Amino acid sequence: xxxxxxxxxxxxxxxxxxxxxxxxxxxxxxxxxxxxxxxxxxxxxxxxxxxxxxxxxxxxxxxxxxxxxxxxxxxxxxxxxxxxxxxxxxxxxxxxxxxxxxxxxxxxxxxxxxxxxxxxxxxxxxxxxxxxxxxxxxxxxxxxxxxxxxxxxxxxxxxxxxxxxxxxxxxxxxxxxxxxxxxxxxxxxxxxxxxxxxxxxxxxxxxxxxxxxxxxxxxxxxxxxxxxxxx
Amino acid sequence: xxxxxxxxxxxxxxxxxxxxxxxxxxxxxxxxxxxxxxxxxxxxxxxxxxxxxxxxxxxxxxxxxxxxxxxxxxxxxxxxxxxxxxxxxxxxxxxxxxxxxxxxxxxxxxxxxxxxxxxxxxxxxxxxxxxxxxxxxxxxxxxxxxxxxxxxxxxxxxxxxxxxxxxxxxxxxxxxxxxxxxxxxxxxxxxxxxxxxxxxxxxxxxxxxxxxxxxxxxxxxxxxxxxxxxx
Numbered sequence: 001x002x003x004x005x006x007x008x009x010x011x012x013x014x015x016x017x018x019x020x021x022x023x024x025x026x027x028x029x030x031x032x033x034x035x036x037x038x039x040x041x042x043x044x045x046x047x048x049x050x051x052x053x054x055x056x057x058x059x060x061x062x063x064x065x066x067x068x069x070x071x072x073x074x075x076x077x078x079x080x081x082x083x084x085x086x087x088x089x090x091x092x093x094x095x096x097x098x099x100x101x102x103x104x105x106x107x108x109x110x111x112x113x114x115x116x117x118x119x120x121x122x123x124x125x126x127x128x129x130x131x132x133x134x135x136x137x138x139x140x141x142x143x144x145x146x147x148x149x150x151x152x153x154x155x156x157x158x159x160x161x162x163x164x165x166x167x168x169x170x171x172x173x174x175x176x177x178x179x180x181x182x183x184x185x186x187x188x189x190x191x192x193x194x195x196x197x198x199x200x201x202x203x204x205x206x207x208x209x210x211x212x213x214x215x216x217x218x219x220x221x222x223x224x225x226x227x228x229x230x231x
Numbered sequence: 232x233x234x235x236x237x238x239x240x241x242x243x244x245x246x247x248x249x250x251x252x253x254x255x256x257x258x259x260x261x262x263x264x265x266x267x268x269x270x271x272x273x274x275x276x277x278x279x280x281x282x283x284x285x286x287x288x289x290x291x292x293x294x295x296x297x298x299x300x301x302x303x304x305x306x307x308x309x310x311x312x313x314x315x316x317x318x319x320x321x322x323x324x325x326x327x328x329x330x331x332x333x334x335x336x337x338x339x340x341x342x343x344x345x346x347x348x349x350x351x352x353x354x355x356x357x358x359x360x361x362x363x364x365x366x367x368x369x370x371x372x373x374x375x376x377x378x379x380x381x382x383x384x385x386x387x388x389x390x391x392x393x394x395x396x397x398x399x400x401x402x403x404x405x406x407x408x409x410x411x412x413x414x415x416x417x418x419x420x421x422x423x424x425x426x427x428x429x430x431x432x433x434x435x436x437x438x439x440x441x442x443x444x445x446x447x448x449x450x451x452x453x454x455x456x457x458x459x460x461x462x
Contacts, residue, residue, distance in 0.1 A: 070442060090321055097449045098441070132443050169460055210329070210459040211301060212363050218328045225456045228441040229400055 002027055003130040004037040005137075009061070014039075014047055016057035019123070024049070024057055035059070038129065040137030042067050067135040072231050073179040075224065076102040078149055080187035082216050083112040089124050091217035096128035096138060098224040104141040106149060110189030118142055146195060149184070155204035157184040158219055159191045163200075165208040168226050175231045183207075183223045188216055233258055234361040235268040236368075240292070245270075245278055247288035250354070255280070255288055266290070269360065271368030273298050298366040303462050304410040306455065307333040309380055311418035313447050314343040320355050322448035327359035327369060329455040335372040337380060341420030349373055377426060380415070386435035388415040389450055390422045394431075396439040399457050406462045414438075414454045419447055 004023065008015040014037055016024065029035060031052050037045045037059065043066055047059035077100060081088050092103070105116050121140055129137055156171060172181060184191070184199065191199070200206060209222045235254065239246040245268055247255065260266060262283050268276045268290065274297055278290035308331060312319050323334070336347050352371055360368050387402060403412060415422075415430065422430070431437060440453045 094446075094449050094452070097443060097445050098453065099443065132445070134443060167460070212328060212330065212365060212459075214328050214363070215325075218325050221325070221452065222329065222456050222460065225453050226460045228443075229398070229453065229457045229460070 002035070004035050005040060005126045005130065006037055007040060009039060009045075012061045013050075014045060014059040014061050016059065018055040021053070021055055021057045024052065034062075038135060038137075040126070040129065040135075042069070042135045044135060069136060070134065071099050071101070071228075072177045073175050073181055073227060074101045075099060075227055076104070076180070076182040077185065077220055077223065078104045078106050078182060079185045079220050080108050080111050080216065081105050081113045081116050081143075082188070085117060085120070087215070087217040088116070089121065091220050092121055092124050093128045094221050095224040096125060096134070097132045098221065099228045100138045100224055101136070102139045102141070104149065105143045106184070107143050107145050108186055109192040109195055110187045112187050112189075114143060116143060146199075151182075151199055151202040151204050153203045153205070154180045155182045155184065155199070155202075156207045156223075157191070157196065157199050157204045158207050158209050158223070159186060159196050160213060161190060161193060161196055163196070163206055165206040168207045168209055168223065169230060171205055171207050172227065173230045175227065181227060183220075185216055185219045185223070233266070235266050236271060236357045236361065237268055238271060240270060240276075243292045244281075245276060245290040245292050247290065249286040252283070252286055252288045255283065265293075269366060269368075271357070271360065271366075273300070273366045275366060300367060301365065302330050302332070302459075303408045304406050304412055304458060305332045306330060306458055307335070307411070307413040308416065308451055308454065309335045309337050309413060310416040310451050311339050311342050311447065312336050312344045312347050312374075313419070316348060316351070318446070318448040319347065320352065322451050323352055323355050324359045325452050326455040327356060327365070328363045329452065330459045331369045331455055332367070333370040333372070335380065336374045337415070338374050338376050339417055340423040340426055341418045343418050343420075345374060347374060377430075382413075382430055382433040382435050384434045384436075385411045386413045386415065386430070386433075387438045387454075388422070388427065388430050388435045389438050389440050389454070390417060390427050391444060392421060392424060392427055394427070394437055396437040399438045399440055399454065400461060402436055402438050403458065404461045406458065412458060414451075416447055416450045416454070 051058040282289040
């Protein structure tokens with residue numbers, strides 16, 4: 001069955017926005033019809049359409065099922081956005097399929113871009129969870145400067161500069177239950193030496209993502225997929 | 232330095248096609264200039280432009296360096312192409328970054344597409360090896376029916392149906408030197424039960440690619456990345 005999404009519920013009522021309402025109409029849904037709706041926080045709600053308006057829909061929640069988090073680990077990706085939006089959009093869709101809990105876009109010394117289109121990325125994320133049968137919508141944060149990022153022993157930094165690095169596998173495997181894993185991925189121009197030094201000083205570990213030099217979006221997906229495959 | 236590509240050499244001469252010649256001109260190269268050229272089979276050639284013509288370029292090969300294959304394994308991907316070309320193109324670029332030696336497009340019971348644009352994919356592959364610093368161009372095969380695919384104990388099939396499956400990691404790790412690994416990825420509609428049965432009867436092993444259902448192109452990249460990360 002086609003899935004819908006809303007973050008807007010109130011007691012036993014749920015409300016669809018203009019986009020989801022348009023989706024309802026494309027699928028020829030009418031008042032009285034049943035639809036299934038995700039809330040992005042583990043709930044799958046069985047609903048009946050009570051009012052189908054021009055730009056919004058009111059639903060009665062008949063039943064709801066709560067699904068536990070699907071992964072044994074929590075993956076927070078920090079990434080410097082690529083100049084081409086398309087690359088970030090592809091990456092987000094694929095990283096969500098593989099498993100992504102939170103993503104923060106970071107501004108670094110060699111960043112290519114200082115703004116991201118949050119609205120568009122949120123739509124892509126909602127579409128990705130619907131398509132890949134997931135119940136949890138990753139949290140998406142707007143641009144943040146690197147100095148504002150929380151860094152500790154659970155933080156991994158993937159950089160291309162010199163220095164001792166273990167492979168991602170050696171660093172995370174076996175993935176303990178309830179692990180918090182954060183990975184910092186820099187821009188095409190990499191993190192600066194100062195940035196790497198500061199991040200390592202705060203307790204992060206440097207990791208290598210294989211032998212070849214990966215594009216920013218590929219590096220992000222590499223991490224999402226490896227964590228999935230190793231767990 | 233910007234890399235060029237040609238499969239066309241003759242003794243100590245090399246020849247660029249129209250596309251690469253256009254590339255030369257965009258970069259304002261002239262007769263007498265030095266350029267570096269890949270042959271896609273491990274060679275990096277230092278060349279001097281002897282004749283720059285309208286749609287072709289003649290080069291004198293001054294020096295060449297041979298690079299060994301970068302991976303301890305040989306990865307042959309068999310994949311049913313997606314309806315949207317863009318998805319296959321994206322997948323090919325990323326799989327090459329992660330490590331891909333050969334790719335064959337397969338026609339299966341639930342295939343979405345019966346033809347692929349070989350020319351376009353070859354261009355994407357050449358661009359991907361230039362960009363990711365690789366010296367070996369993956370071999371790309373056109374559409375082949377599933378019954379013509381060579382299947383043996385080194386073949387893995389990723390399918391969503393019932394049946395005993397080990398994880399990809401359990402199946403391949405540790406990756407022995409000189410391993411030949413083939414993976415069959417089906418269309419969005421999956422392989423049919425008969426196809427799976429036939430393939431398993433021929434000695435292939437069924438693998439699971441994690442918990443969530445992955446799109447065809449994501450599944451392919453999952454394999455390329457995991458093999459990279461586990462080796």
